[in-house]
Amino acid sequence: MQDVIHEAVKFIDLNYVNILYLFAVGFVGGLVSGFIGSGGAFVLTPGMMSLGVPGLVAVASNMCHKFPKALVGALKRAKYGQVDVKLGVIFGIFAEAGVFYGATVQEGIKRAYGDAGSNLYVSAAFVVILATVGTFVLRDAVKTYRSGNTDQEEKVSKIARWVQSINIPGTMVYFKSLKAKVSVLFIVPLGFATGMLAATIAVGGFIGVPSIIYVLGAPSLMGSATELVVAFVMGLGGSFKYALHGFVDFRLTAVILAGSLFGIQLGAMGTTYVKPYMIKFVMGVIMVTVLFSRGLMIPVYLSKLGLIATMGETTVKVLRSTSFAIMVFALLVGAFIILRAMFKGRRAERERELAEQGTLEHIYINK
Amino acid sequence: MAADYSQVKKPVGKMVVFGICSAIIYGALLSYQGFITAYFTRGALYAILPIAGAFAISYVHGHFTGYFWSVLGIEARKSAVVRPRPEVERPDRRERTQPQPRLKA
Numbered sequence: 001m002q003d004v005i006h007e008a009v010k011f012i013d014l015n016y017v018n019i020l021y022l023f024a025v026g027f028v029g030g031l032v033s034g035f036i037g038s039g040g041a042f043v044l045t046p047g048m049m050s051l052g053v054p055g056l057v058a059v060a061s062n063m064c065h066k067f068p069k070a071l072v073g074a075l076k077r078a079k080y081g082q083v084d085v086k087l088g089v090i091f092g093i094f095a096e097a098g099v100f101y102g103a104t105v106q107e108g109i110k111r112a113y114g115d116a117g118s119n120l121y122v123s124a125a126f127v128v129i130l131a132t133v134g135t136f137v138l139r140d141a142v143k144t145y146r147s148g149n150t151d152q153e154e155k156v157s158k159i160a161r162w163v164q165s166i167n168i169p170g171t172m173v174y175f176k177s178l179k180a181k182v183s184v185l186f187i188v189p190l191g192f193a194t195g196m197l198a199a200t201i202a203v204g205g206f207i208g209v210p211s212i213i214y215v216l217g218a219p220s221l222m223g224s225a226t227e228l229v230v231a232f233v234m235g236l237g238g239s240f241k242y243a244l245h246g247f248v249d250f251r252l253t254a255v256i257l258a259g260s261l262f263g264i265q266l267g268a269m270g271t272t273y274v275k276p277y278m279i280k281f282v283m284g285v286i287m288v289t290v291l292f293s294r295g296l297m298i299p300v301y302l303s304k305l306g307l308i309a310t311m312g313e314t315t316v317k318v319l320r321s322t323s324f325a326i327m328v329f330a331l332l333v334g335a336f337i338i339l340r341a342m343f344k345g346r347r348a349e350r351e352r353e354l355a356e357q358g359t360l361e362h363i364y365i366n367k
Numbered sequence: 368m369a370a371d372y373s374q375v376k377k378p379v380g381k382m383v384v385f386g387i388c389s390a391i392i393y394g395a396l397l398s399y400q401g402f403i404t405a406y407f408t409r410g411a412l413y414a415i416l417p418i419a420g421a422f423a424i425s426y427v428h429g430h431f432t433g434y435f436w437s438v439l440g441i442e443a444r445k446s447a448v449v450r451p452r453p454e455v456e457r458p459d460r461r462e463r464t465q466p467q468p469r470l471k472a
Contacts, residue, residue: 068425246410272447
């Protein structure tokens with residue numbers, strides 16, 4: 001069996017250019033993940049595939065780098081009191097179930113409609129989810145910014161207040177991030193959907209973080225930090241599943257991890273300098289930008305399935321390159337906003353401390 | 368912030384130790400690529416190898432990257448770090464003096 005796998009799976013030769021490329025993508029991905037809880041992984045799988053790594057090995061190696069990265073990020077953010085471990089673990093267990101189911105659905109679609117059908121399903125999921133959730137998150141962030149209430153404590157959404165008001169005996173659990181008891185039955189579909197999305201587009205956090213914030217009622221900082229625990233639980237189970245079949249190319253995992261562990265520490269520290277709405281803003285911007293990237297690919301897959309007129313090879317190539325470029329652009333924009341917000345926050349903090357020092361010296365001299 | 372961090376001792380030694388360990392791991396990984404790939408992709412019980420390897424890297428390289436940013440002076444906002452509260456010894460429970468029944472004759 002293993003010989004068959006090894007014949008089917010081709011492990012690429014790693015040269016210095018490949019290593020540097022994976023390190024850099026890992027760093028930017030880690031930075032974004034450390035800040036918004038997820039989001040860095042979606043460029044890694046196509047990024048590895050562009051080097052010639054088979055799809056399955058790319059997904060497996062990406063998954064295997066995700067859980068240790070999430071662990072480091074979660075530990076870092078736990079120091080800032082942002083992590084709700086209990087919520088993350090419960091959410092993660094149901095997400096794990098979603099990952100396994102999502103992978104089965106993917107396999108079924110691939111068997112029935114081939115690669116084009118599977119890719120169309122992935123792109124359609126991207127577009128539908130990113131269009132609805134991404135626009136909602138971005139609108140909320142912009143609304144908060146415009147209202148000028150960026151320093152105030154975030155309001156719990158109406159739906160979250162309703163969820164917290166429902167009492168189903170025997171299922172109620174207290175979560176410190178929500179400062180309330182919530183029925184686990186509400187977490188089941190949210191976790192499951194997060195896992196399914198993770199199995200489909202590699203970024204479950206695009207559903208996980210907004211649902212923890214808007215449906216359960218956690219603050220943005222805690223929502224994004226708790227997602228790291230979810231990613232750890234999900235990633236660990238998923239990696240083991242792929243490793244059982246020998247699909248993890250550990251060299252790729254290790255090289256990406258080398259970059260992403262630098263990034264995730266920086267992203268996690270960045271959250272301590274920004275106002276909570278920035279988490280939503282960065283997430284919304286990335287989601288909406290990626291939406292265009294995947295949207296561009298839909299006609300390509302429709303054409304391959306014969307549902308629209310056949311496209312020329314050049315057109316397909318141009319659309320594919322543009323789509324990948326937009327994805328990379330989305331990640332870079334996210335990283336830029338995070339670094340800018342972080343350095344602005346650091347500068348403001350330094351000025352505040354200097355001003356305090358000056359005031360103290362003034363008092364001391366006058367004495 | 369800069370003023371404060373300049374007074375705090377930077378973890379240069381720890382960064383160097385974890386940096387060297389990290390370099391050794393990555394050096395070995397890249398030098399013995401074929402051997403490692405052969406064992407780590409055997410599947411079945413060998414599935415534990417990539418998982419354990421990922422944990423090991425996250426520990427060693429994770430510590431190195433954390434100390435690396437600290438040495439560069441890039442730290443989280445100090446007020447954001449939650450420090451565990453020192454346990455305060457509680458005074459022994461005092462027995463409440465019960466009112467004594469008095470007989471007024």
